[in-house]
Amino acid sequence: MKSDLDTIMLARNMDAMIVFGNAEHNPPMYYLTGGGHVSHATIIKKRDDDPVFFHNDMERDEAAKSGLKLASYSKYDLQALLKQADGDSLLAVAIRMEMMLKDCGVTSGRVGIYGTYDLGSIFGMISQLQKRMPGIEFIGESREDSIFMRAMETKDEAEIERIRNMGRITTTVVDKVREYLTSCDVNADEVLLKEDGSPLTVGDVHSKIRLWVSEQGAELPSGFIFAIGRDAGVPHSSGNPSDLMRLGQTIVFDIYPAEAGGGYYYDFTRTWSLGYAAPDAQVLYDQVREIFNTLMDNFDLNVPFKDYQRMTCEYFESKGHQTPLNTKAPVEGYVHSLGHGVGLNIHERPFSGFTVGDDHRLKPGVVVTSEPGLYYPERGMGFRIEDTLWVRPDGVMEKLADYPYDFVLPMKKWKPDN
Known part of the structure; x- marks a missing residue:
């Protein structure tokens, strides 16, 4: 059950998790949010902490229906990050993700990756992020035995x-x-x-x-x-x-x-x-x-x-x-x-x-x-x-x-x- 997530994370030695994608037709995201019309979202959950639901401003009301702690992407100036990254959009998104993780108190440890999203863009962003946050080990699990499958x-x-x-x-x-x-x-x-x-x-x-x-x-x-x-x-x-x-x-x-x-x-x-x-x-x-x-x-x-x-x-x-x-x-x-x-x-x-x-x-x-x-x-x-x-x-x-x-x-x- 959902109440078992932290216990399962501890048993797996998982310090945090990131879930990517839409809130609908995306079982890990739906499990945490209850669905809703929220697209291109991110959830960061540190073990024993409440999840934080990152969303676009246009979908803030839909995101609020989840009852989760909310954070808007607009808090992180993407234009400034693109300039910092010399126009490299993957690097800019990786810098933003670094800031989001730090805001959630995740700076090291084992972090699981979940959700339904474009594989190439996630792989590219995580590759860049790994270089910037070497203290984090990003973890992929088999679908059939993931933390979410165990909880569900x-x-x-x-x-x-x-x-x-x-x-x-x-x-x-x-x-x-x-x-x-x-x-x-x-x-x-x-x-x-x-x-x-x-x-x-x-x-x-x-x-x-x-x-x-x-x-x-x-x-x-x-x-x-x-x-x-x-x-x-x-x-x-x-x-x-x-x-x-x-x-x-x-x-x-x-x-x-x-x-x-x-x-x-x-x-x-x-x-x-x-x-x-x-x-x-x-x-x-x-x-x-x-x-x-x-x-x-x-x-x-x-x-x-x-x-x-x-x-x-x-x-x-x-x-x-x-x-x-x-x-x-x-x-x-x-x-x-x-x-x-x-x-x-x-x-x-x-x-x-x-x-x-x-x-x-x-x-x-x-x-x-x-x-x-x-x-x-x-x-x-x-x-x-x-x-x-x-x-x-x-x-x-x-x-x-x-x-x-x-x-x-x-x-x-x-x-x-x-």
Whole structure:
């Protein structure tokens, strides 16, 4: 949680941190500021001190909404600094950053660098700054195990409620898509038709999804997946917009919207087949559903997340499928890890792959996905079921949004004996 930042900094021997970039769509900056329309900002936080939020004057009111201690860039005369730097803009910005750090009491020690911004400009400025402040060691951390990822791993109840609300929005949109598809007319070739009688495409459905997410006040900053047939068998294929929507083909619908402005995500997947399902598709779907249910019955407090990846692999291998347990980089069968944390990042700690440490655990406060799947692109089918789960303080795994697991969706204007 955010209250753990100073403790984690101490454990990492990190004396201060700098966060660069906009306040929106920038998880470390959003985590400290709460978002808002503040661009090209900087936060400096010395360990055990409050963060200082540097901003442009035009955005002072937006910055003030953060509740943080504020400082305007205009305090530092950039024209004078450019003159001092003989017109070298990177050097001028480095001199300004030196002044900002000193004003925050940071003159030496280990300083972490975070945020989403232009890599070249930050690298150039830090290179200049390192020469001017040799007593500072600038530190980069791996994204998956950074101080911010460690703090974000557990959520407080206010964060949980925001994620839960995104779950309500997500399932509302999913239900609109389901209702739309099952209400379509169907031609003799089992192709769904739009209101004007023309064939319905995956691209048409994509447009509906974007519209309905927007109407709910949410965004799709990381995209979404709505893929049919062969593309459903490639886990992260977003779907070919020109593909026709047909009966009897598997559809993987993986949707992960976020609050507007780069806030909290939700992650959710259902697999559908419109009208009817081929017998072999039904068998594979039933296997995915079986291990999904088994996992829900077996998740336990403080167990390493990757233990459930092993359970999933062992189950699928018992059914004759390849998995990462005994096949290097499989492209058919079960091909990915079981799940991941969800928050301001769509993928964050804890992770469930075999390469992560045992510290990636189902401890109280984490929010994770469970998303087993099977993929056979050359057979024209793929399957995944996913819910987002909260490990409550009492150890119970709570699903944050309910939605049916129906595989075959009956069509309202088509019957199997047509």
